Amino acid sequence: MNVKISSISPPPRMNRYLVVVVLIAFIEMAFFGFYGYVRHSNYLTSINDLGQFDQAVWGFLNGVPFLNTILFEIEVNWLCGRFSPIIALFVPFYAILPTANWLVFAQAIALPLAAIPLFYIAKRIFKSEFVACLWAIIYMCNPYILNAASWDFHEVSLAVPLIAIGFYALEYKKFKLLVVSCFFILMCKEHFGLLVVGFGLLWAIKHREFKPALLLVLVGVTCFALIVGVLMPMLSPTGELLMMSTGKGQLSRYGWLGSSAGEIFLRIMNDPIDIIRTILVTMHGWVYLFALALPFLFLPFFEIWALLPGLADLTVNLLSTNPMPRSIYAYHSATLIPIFMYSAMSGLHRCSKYRIKKLIPEITVSCLLASMLMGYFLSSFYPLPGVLNSWAPEKIIPYDDPVLVEVKELAGTHSVTVQANVGAHFSQRMEVHPFPQKIGQVDMIILHLDSPTTLKQGNNPRKIGTLAHHLQMNPKLYLESIEELLSDKRYGVVLWEPPWLVMKKSFINKKNDENIKLRLKSLNFEWK
Helix, strand or coil: CCCCCCCCCCCCCCCHHHHHHHHHHHHHHHHHHHHHHHHHHCCCCCHHHHHHHHHHHHHHCCCCCCEECCCCCCCEEHHHCCCCHHHHHHHHHHHHCCCCHHHHHHHHHHHHHCHHHHHHHHHHHHCCHHHHHHHHHHHHHCHHHHHHHCCCCCHHHHHHHHHHHHHHHHHCCCHHHHHHHHHHHHCCCCCHHHHHHHHHHHHHHHHCCHHHHHHHHHHHHHHHHHHHHHHHHHHCCCCCCHHHCCCCHHHCCCCCCCCCHHHHHHHHHHCHHHHHHHHHHHCCHHHHHHHHHHHHCCHHHHHHHHHHHHHHHHHHHHHCCCCHHHCCCCCCCCCHHHHHHHHHHHHHHHHHHHHHHHHHHHHHHHHHHHHHHHHHHCCCCCCCCCCCCCCCECCCCCCCCHHHHHHHHHHCCCCEEECHHHHHHCCCCCCEEECCCCCCCCCEEEEECCCCECCCCCCCCCCCCCHHHHHCCCHHHHHHHHHHHHCCCCEEEEEEECCEEEEEECCCCCCCHHHHHHHHHHHHHHCC
């Protein structure tokens, strides 16, 4: 009996360009994860960023979901200031091990991950795996992405790969995948309903399918109206959106336009010319738009309709009286990069119809060079020649502080006011406040009399990376407030293990006062 042996087909050829993208993304994940861990262990993170996220997730395990005592001086639901219910996904991880490093590592993974769907988008647009590989690398070199990775964890980092997946679904006409990505995008930020509206409009423009497009538009508008107009004001102790409130320092970003979304909309409709002149000229918005488009050689403006999902972020960043959202060194614009990148690729594809098709690789390489140069010189986290290095850490390797464990044991479950740059290590409790808030009311005061950065001069807390920024107060006032504490009869020194200083309410101990005063005198000279 003759048995016919069928030939075995060879395994599919591995896409070497995709392998390159995945390898570079993995290297970035490892680097960002290591760098984030170093920042946290070396006290470069903040109670006002990482600490708030940490307390909000920890609250789930202790019967108070989205707990926050940092935004205001009272306990509030954290969603009143930042609508980011997506952080509930971290609860199972906290149940295994309650540590803020879960958030640090999630950001390190999320930002480079977006390069993979962007690779497939570029592959479909340009019909070239080589060009697609270059565009994915362009994304990973972008200074806004690199600088976002150098900050504390923020929810917008999780939205970046979701937005890239949304564009992948748009390009490959996968409506169900787009709906799933939009669902999770809505869970990241209060105004991302408008981003979903942009995706709906793009679906109508690109595929001429108006019913699914209308569905996305209606969902986006409804969610935005309910979250911004109803839910967040209802949860807020002021009865209004936190960033539209007055007297909240850098958080009061949009009060100049009105105290509600409705008032802001009417102001924009009634006086658009004056507002445009204010944001572009007075607030230097044109510089911001220039910096966003420069790494892509202004190609996004050749297919400007593709920027529709980014209008919400562009608007909130441009309208902010706090210049930080427009800074290339901040994290606020990370979500705009996959949007600008898709628009740039679409713009280049449109230009290719005008006899420059053969120049696509050369133009792509030019974009790559622009992104690499800006990514190198304008990134803020590694001490290489010519790099700004705005964080300027005192230590560049992880520091395992043995005294920290002792301080945590002393703090127990007590209410504390804690120095801002070490606050994220003490945020897993029912009541924590940034120093010097609530002195006289909290049980303990926790201070770390040292600087985490070499940038010790300057008094402006808004200047990113400085000692004042990390302390969230003028260093001189910080030292003076500690001197006053030493004469405060309500508190005594329960631990002085330089540079750690822990004071406890109704605890009498003055034997270390002179040594602490010598330390303060030394710091006053060093930080002058």
